Amino acid sequence: MKILLKVLVVGLFGISYLNAGLAPKVYPQGAVGEMVKLGEQIALHTDTHPLTKDFVGNKLNCASCHLKGEDEKPGTADGLTSWLDTATSFPAWSKREQSVQTLQDRSNNCFMRSMNGKRLVIDSKASIAIASYITWLSTGKPISMNAKGPWGPTNTKLWPKGIKHFKPIQKTATHANYVNGEKVYKTKCVMCHGQDGEGIAVFPPLWGKNAKGEWLSYNTGAGMSKLDKGAAYVKLKMPLNQGGTLSDKEAADVMLFINAQERADFDLAKGLLPKEEMGYYNSNVLKEKHTVRSNFKALGLNVDVIRGDKKIK
Numbered sequence: 001m002k003i004l005l006k007v008l009v010v011g012l013f014g015i016s017y018l019n020a021g022l023a024p025k026v027y028p029q030g031a032v033g034e035m036v037k038l039g040e041q042i043a044l045h046t047d048t049h050p051l052t053k054d055f056v057g058n059k060l061n062c063a064s065c066h067l068k069g070e071d072e073k074p075g076t077a078d079g080l081t082s083w084l085d086t087a088t089s090f091p092a093w094s095k096r097e098q099s100v101q102t103l104q105d106r107s108n109n110c111f112m113r114s115m116n117g118k119r120l121v122i123d124s125k126a127s128i129a130i131a132s133y134i135t136w137l138s139t140g141k142p143i144s145m146n147a148k149g150p151w152g153p154t155n156t157k158l159w160p161k162g163i164k165h166f167k168p169i170q171k172t173a174t175h176a177n178y179v180n181g182e183k184v185y186k187t188k189c190v191m192c193h194g195q196d197g198e199g200i201a202v203f204p205p206l207w208g209k210n211a212k213g214e215w216l217s218y219n220t221g222a223g224m225s226k227l228d229k230g231a232a233y234v235k236l237k238m239p240l241n242q243g244g245t246l247s248d249k250e251a252a253d254v255m256l257f258i259n260a261q262e263r264a265d266f267d268l269a270k271g272l273l274p275k276e277e278m279g280y281y282n283s284n285v286l287k288e289k290h291t292v293r294s295n296f297k298a299l300g301l302n303v304d305v306i307r308g309d310k311k312i313k
């Protein structure tokens with residue numbers, strides 16, 4: 001009877017905080033809880049938070065892509081870019097860096113690419129806070145370090161067809177697909193993301209610069225700037241709260257249009273602080289560069305032909 005009761009209690013407790021798609025209901029006690037809360041705030045306000053604003057080179061927050069789930073916590077939405085269970089996969093092998101990456105390293109890669117910014121110092125409060133928040137989202141889940149890639153089980157639990165599904169569609173793209181992508185953008189995205197991809201109020205920017213000449217969105221080294229990954233994200237998540245409503249062709253074409261617009265080039269060296277400040281950089285790959293042009297070329301496409309003009313360098 002005692003054992004049965006114990007099983008029941010553990011079972012109920014388990015359900016209440018291991019519920020898929022939700023953060024735990026309570027923060028850890030004391031200083032750890034404070035660190036988790038700080039990380040949550042940083043994820044929501046990365047571009048303005050005093051601890052991270054100098055490391056962000058655009059107008060995005062982590063939560064601009066790591067969407068909130070039903071509990072309104074950043075990163076708890078399901079599927080591609082989810083942070084649920086992420087910490088269970090780290091340290092993990094990364095082919096890109098040719099090294100075993102920690103959760104802090106992984107987050108820093110989004111700072112350098114998706115946030116068009118700089119790598120945080122690993123010992124900094126901001127880096128520890130973000131890792132604390134993301135680790136908290138894996139509470140109670142078994143550790144299972146990923147020997148294949150730096151990604152977690154919920155992030156990679158995509159809709160059935162997966163990311164690679166888009167490559168064959170996009171490889172055959174012509175100017176007509178770009179024109180169709182622009183049409184999809186103007187009917188299904190423009191009301192939130194703006195006429196020139198500049199974003200409107202709380203709706204984040206997708207490309208370009210502001211009047212001060214500052215870049216607004218992710219750079220060409222970001223996952224989102226890869227045509228297939230971007231299309232997979234949009235198919236799953238956009239328009240906001242209507243994920244899954246675009247056809248594969250609409251998702252592929254709209255991302256072809258968005259990623260053919262102007263955005264910051266990626267140059268790995270620019271994302272690193274001077275060595276005296278940064279300390280050890282956990283990567284065996286020290287050079288990496290991408291442009292809009294090279295991202296299209298990776299799929300055998302010429303961005304001038306796709307756009308029908310030569311506005312992109």
Ligand code: HEC
Nearest residue numbers: 060061062065086106107110114150151152155218223224
């Ligand atoms: C422009 C969109 C974008 C922004 C902004 C962004 N990320 Fe990401 N992030 C991604 C994408 C896309 C992936 C998944 C890539 C993959 O799995 O190949 C990802 C993956 C991750 C992962 C690994 C998750 C997993 O389970 O595999 C972590 C950790 C992460 N990001 C942290 C951050 C942090 C911290 C910030 C804010 C400083 C941030 N990201 C901002 C797009 C973004």
Ligand code: HEC
Nearest residue numbers: 063064065188189192203204205206217234238239240254
């Ligand atoms: C109802 C408003 C709305 C519509 C319509 C909408 N989005 Fe979004 N989108 C958002 C919001 C809000 C976020 C960020 C989530 C957050 O801040 O909680 C976002 C995030 C994004 C992101 C990642 C962040 C960034 O700025 O790069 C991409 C890419 C994106 N949307 C593409 C699209 C595309 C493509 C369409 C049209 C098919 C679309 N969205 C339609 C509201 C919208």
